[in-house]
Amino acid sequence: MAHTLNMLVGLKDYRIMLLTSNKAAALTIRNPRQQSGQEFVCQTYKLMRRLRRNGNHIDILWVPTSEDNKLLGLAKEQARTATQKDAAPQESVPRMKSTTLNIARSQAVASNDLPENVGRHVKRVDAALPGKHTRQLYDRLSWKEASVLAQLRTGMARLNGYLYRINVAETDQCACGQARETVEHFLFRRQKWTAHRTEMLQRTHTHRGNMSFFLGGKSPSDDQNWTPNLEAVRASIRFAIAKGRLDAA
Known part of the structure; x- marks a missing residue:
C-alpha cells in the first residue's frame, strides 16, 4: 500500500480508492499500534497526508479473496510478471x-x-x-x-x-x-x-x-x-x- 501511494503523490483533486485482500493490513492502517511493519505504516500515513494536502480523498477497502474477482486476478498476473527471470528489479524495501x-x-x-x-x-x-x-x-x-x-x-x-x-x-x-x-x-x-x-x-x-x-x-x-x-x-x-x-x- 505504501508503494502504491508513493506512485500517486503527484495527483491533485482525485478520489483514490485503495483495495487490498489483506484484512490485517487494512485493520492496521485503521488502528496502528505496535504491529510488525511499523516503518511501512508510518510511510503510508505520511503519503496519505501528502496526498490529502493536494486535495485528494483516500479510501482503503478490504476486498475478500474470491476466484472470480477480476481485479485480484489481474493483480496476481502482474505479480507473476514481476517475478520473471528477466524482470527489471525494483529498489529494495525495508525489512519488517x-x-x-x-x-x-x-x-x-x-x-x-x-x-x-x-x-x-x-x-x-x-x-x-x-x-x-x-x-x-x-x-x-x-x-x-x-x-x-x-x-x-x-x-x-x-x-x-x-x-x-x-x-x-x-x-x-x-x-x-x-x-x-x-x-x-x-x-x-x-x-x-x-x-x-x-x-x-x-x-x-x-x-x-x-x-x-x-x-x-x-x-x-x-x-x-x-x-x-x-x-x-x-x-x-x-x-x-x-x-x-x-x-x-
Missing part, C-alpha cells in the same frame, strides 16, 4: 521489524556479542549463560517465558532503545517522552505502569529496582548458596508480556 530483530538476535548469538548499554547486571548474568544456575533457570520456564526472559537479559527486545540501534525505529525514546526505552526503564521507570508493577515489587523489599535480581542474576553480595528467585523472575516476565511491548510469540 520482526524480521530485522530476529536476524540481529541470530547474529549476536553467533558472535557472542551482547548489545551495548543494556546494564552491567544483565551483561554479567548472560556472560555466565553456560553456568549451572542459568541453565536451571531457563529449564524451569516455558518456551514463551524463556523467550521473553532472554530478550530482557540481552536487551535485544522490541524496545525503542534497541530498535533504534539496529535502525528499525526512528527514535530510541520511550513513548512517555522522558527517557530512552531501555529494559531498565521499561521494567522500573515508566510512570504509566507504576500500578502494574505491584506483583513484581511485592517479591522483595531489599532488591527493588535491582534488574539482576528480577531477571534471575546473581549479585556480588550473594553467597555461594544463592539460587535465582524464580517467583520474581516470573513476575517480571508476566509484567513484560502484559505490556505487549515484547515479541513473545
